[in-house]
Amino acid sequence: MSPHEFWDYLVPGVALGALYAVIAIGYTLVYGVLQLINFAHSEVFMLGGFGSLIVLTSLTPAHPSAPISVLLVLVGLVVSALCGGATAYGLEKVAYRPLRRRGAPKLVFLISAIGASFFLYNLAGKLFGRDPLPMPHLYDNNVVLTVFGARVTITQLLLLVCALLMMVGLDLLVNRTRLGAGIRALAQDPETASLMGVDTDRVISRTFVIGGLLGGVAGFLFGLNTQVSFTMGFNPGITAFAAAVLGGVGNIRGAMLGGLLLGLVESFNVPLFGEEWRYVAAFVVLVGVLMFRPAGILGVKIGRAA
Amino acid sequence: MSAVIEQRTERPAKAVSAVVVAGLRRERWYRQPRLRRLGALLAAGLLLAVMTGEQGNGKDLLYSLRGTLASGRLWVCLGLGVVAWVLAETGAPLRAAAVRLLAPVTAPIARGGELAVRRRGVRVTAALVGLALAVFVPLALSRATNQVLVDWVGIYILLALGLNVVIGWAGLLDLGFVAFFAIGGYSAAFWTGHLPVKPPFELNPFLVIPVAMATCLIAGVLLGGPTLRLRGDYLAIVTLGFHEIIYLVAKNSDGLTNGSLGVFGIPHFSVGLGPVQYRWKLDPLDYWWLLLGLIVLAVLVLRRLEHSKVGRTWAAIREDEVAAAAHGVDTVKYKLMAFAIGASTSGAAGVVYASKVGFINPENFPLLYSVLVLAYVIFGGMGSIPGVLLGAGLLAWLPHALKDVVDQKDRFMYMGALLVVMMIYRPQGLLPARRRRRGEPTPARSSVQTGDAQ
Structure with a gap:
């Protein structure tokens, strides 16, 4: 691989990694407060993509001018975030909360989430058709800058900037706000947290919503980058889940790191081993890392029983 | 503390105490558990209507949803939600009475069933009957x-x-x-x-x-x-x-x-x-x-x-x-x-x-x-x-x-x-x-x- 090619694959790799990181945060946040894998998170992502697609299709003129383009992108971001957040909220209400009240075993949550995931993606397929759809033409996807000869398109730049902003914002939210303190307290010890006045139900619900906002936006950005379809959540969802585990599930910065790593691995895997092995690399890296660090890269030692 | 109280209020069997607690906490009227349950059932009805709608397509993304909103099916489904709510809210005393009346009949059956399941012979017979059905029914x-x-x-x-x-x-x-x-x-x-x-x-x-x-x-x-x-x-x-x-x-x-x-x-x-x-x-x-x-x-x-x-x-x-x-x-x-x-x-x-x-x-x-x-x-x-x-x-x-x-x-x-x-x-x-x-x-x-x- 020539140095030139290296940069050519690095840029999309970083962009993809940033996207995975944002989705992985959704998994890891929920894992932090509930010690559960939210299997339906990929559907939050998918519905975020569809929400923005529907609104933008009806809004976008044939040849949008520059200010309109910016406005449309903003609308897409907001709408996708709202859709993702609403889906995650409903998901928690329907598929998680009733089980939590009964103190159901963990596997039951898993199956309920899998059921919700089946339901949602098949419903989306039914309502919006089963063919992949491109996002409407919001702007000419030109090259805006060159990094060491590698071209960076508007979409890639947009993706990176949004992902970065969201990650910084989330980090601030978790570490600096009252809600963030609640989330961290719940992750450490739910019983003590609730004795200290943390409203567990509310914090859990809001954690889902935050993960959903991020996941929804990721769906929109993914749609801009490729296409929107009812099964679009599947592969990114699994890879992001692997990323969350790779970084140490429950650890937010770990999820960001894991996402970035897997995005890069996936991108470089294509020239090295071929397009058809694209999705294997993530798992090979995962197994390799977990063998040496069973709790993930940034994961703490297994203190509490899972 | 509030989490505990909220949980109490959600339990249908304690409807009376729920009202009291709601009063004490000055709950907003729309946060009453009864109305919340109505809302949930109406949402379920809406979902049912959307689920049973026509197949959509990629050309007109809202085709299926629009069809559902205009159809009578939506109102039937919402009506079902309301009926379910009424039954759930008023049915509790009725159900309790029915259970009390039927208890002398159902309890021995349930207990007998439980005992029968524990008996090895019964289990083996059930398994054999099941097997026989599985062997011959496909014919x-x-x-x-x-x-x-x-x-x-x-x-x-x-x-x-x-x-x-x-x-x-x-x-x-x-x-x-x-x-x-x-x-x-x-x-x-x-x-x-x-x-x-x-x-x-x-x-x-x-x-x-x-x-x-x-x-x-x-x-x-x-x-x-x-x-x-x-x-x-x-x-x-x-x-x-x-x-x-x-x-x-x-x-x-x-x-x-x-x-x-x-x-x-x-x-x-x-x-x-x-x-x-x-x-x-x-x-x-x-x-x-x-x-x-x-x-x-x-x-x-x-x-x-x-x-x-x-x-x-x-x-x-x-x-x-x-x-x-x-x-x-x-x-x-x-x-x-x-x-x-x-x-x-x-x-x-x-x-x-x-x-x-x-x-x-x-x-x-x-x-x-x-x-x-x-x-x-x-x-x-x-x-x-x-x-x-x-x-x-x-x-x-x-x-x-x-x-x-x-x-x-x-x-x-x-x-x-x-x-x-x-x-x-x-x-x-x-x-x-x-x-x-x-x-x-x-x-x-x-x-x-x-x-x-x-």
């Missing part, structure tokens, strides 16, 4: 129905029995179970000489079964060896990755597995022992009986295993791994054993499937099926053999039962909804294992979160 069914019975129900029951060992008894979350099914299928293709890679000698499919089971056993140990040290959720993603890797290997290595074209002409089972000459053909009935034999065999073996030392060790690991290890149990060894036993069952199912259908390609083993088998096991009742048989049988049958009722493309949507509803109202499964039925305390994370529901 009266159409060929197409029997086809489904073999390709889906029989095979998936076998798979679910295998997964039950891994997840129900040893408590290991395996999301890549169908990978071993694929290994079994490709073993059948290999040992009958239908892969691009030729075997040293060809085998009858019957003889492939033990070979494939051994292959899966080894594959299970190879996968489990390094990964079983991981904790539950990590194991899930690693097994999922394993499935993805097996799938992509099957799909992409043309020289090894013939890639996505698949393998044709895998021979049927045949017996040629002196005077006993028999060849299985395309007829599903023959295969159904063969599968039934395998299932009965698997059930007998697994039952012995469940109550053996190994089975009890699994229970110990499942309930508390740290405690089990502290008592001197070699947890990795026993977990590996469960993993390998499950894998080899899956491999045997793979051989039967490949021989029956005669053609396999990677699309026969998607990740979705691994998830489905897991859902079957939990739907039926983890760790309980009758539960797994029933759950896998029903759920594997369901998509075909729904075929004529709903649009074929929507079947998995209804199945997903069924899974969620089932987990909310009967999380222990259809026929839970006796250990779990006795109300064994589940390891709840916190008493506040689980509330006083336990």
Whole structure:
């Protein structure tokens, strides 16, 4: 691989990694407060993509001018975030909360989430058709800058900037706000947290919503980058889940790191081993890392029983 | 504190105290539990209307939703929601009265049923009757129905029995179970000489079964060896990755597995022992009986295993791994054993499937099926053999039962909804294992979160 090619694959790799990181945060946040894998998170992502697609299709003129383009992108971001957040909220209400009240075993949550995931993606397929759809033409996807000869398109730049902003914002939210303190307290010890006045139900619900906002936006950005379809959540969802585990599930910065790593691995895997092995690399890296660090890269030692 | 109060207010049986508490907390009028329940049921009605709408299309994204909003179906569904709400709100005293009135009749029946289930004779009779039905009823069914019975129900029951060992008894979350099914299928293709890679000698499919089971056993140990040290959720993603890797290997290595074209002409089972000459053909009935034999065999073996030392060790690991290890149990060894036993069952199912259908390609083993088998096991009742048989049988049958009722493309949507509803109202499964039925305390994370529901 020539140095030139290296940069050519690095840029999309970083962009993809940033996207995975944002989705992985959704998994890891929920894992932090509930010690559960939210299997339906990929559907939050998918519905975020569809929400923005529907609104933008009806809004976008044939040849949008520059200010309109910016406005449309903003609308897409907001709408996708709202859709993702609403889906995650409903998901928690329907598929998680009733089980939590009964103190159901963990596997039951898993199956309920899998059921919700089946339901949602098949419903989306039914309502919006089963063919992949491109996002409407919001702007000419030109090259805006060159990094060491590698071209960076508007979409890639947009993706990176949004992902970065969201990650910084989330980090601030978790570490600096009252809600963030609640989330961290719940992750450490739910019983003590609730004795200290943390409203567990509310914090859990809001954690889902935050993960959903991020996941929804990721769906929109993914749609801009490729296409929107009812099964679009599947592969990114699994890879992001692997990323969350790779970084140490429950650890937010770990999820960001894991996402970035897997995005890069996936991108470089294509020239090295071929397009058809694209999705294997993530798992090979995962197994390799977990063998040496069973709790993930940034994961703490297994203190509490899972 | 507020969490506790809120939970109280949600309990329908304490409606009166709920009103008092609501008054004390100066709840907004719209936050009353009664109105909230109405809202939830109306939302459910809306969802039902959307679910049953027309098929949409990519050209006009809102076509289906708009159709639903304009149709009378929406109002019927919302009306159903209101009716359900009225029944739920006013029905409680009625229901309580009915239960009180009928108690002298129902209680002895329930108690008698419970006692009967505990009696060995009753259980054996039930099993025999079930078996007799399974043997003779398909004679009266159409060929197409029997086809489904073999390709889906029989095979998936076998798979679910295998997964039950891994997840129900040893408590290991395996999301890549169908990978071993694929290994079994490709073993059948290999040992009958239908892969691009030729075997040293060809085998009858019957003889492939033990070979494939051994292959899966080894594959299970190879996968489990390094990964079983991981904790539950990590194991899930690693097994999922394993499935993805097996799938992509099957799909992409043309020289090894013939890639996505698949393998044709895998021979049927045949017996040629002196005077006993028999060849299985395309007829599903023959295969159904063969599968039934395998299932009965698997059930007998697994039952012995469940109550053996190994089975009890699994229970110990499942309930508390740290405690089990502290008592001197070699947890990795026993977990590996469960993993390998499950894998080899899956491999045997793979051989039967490949021989029956005669053609396999990677699309026969998607990740979705691994998830489905897991859902079957939990739907039926983890760790309980009758539960797994029933759950896998029903759920594997369901998509075909729904075929004529709903649009074929929507079947998995209804199945997903069924899974969620089932987990909310009967999380222990259809026929839970006796250990779990006795109300064994589940390891709840916190008493506040689980509330006083336990």
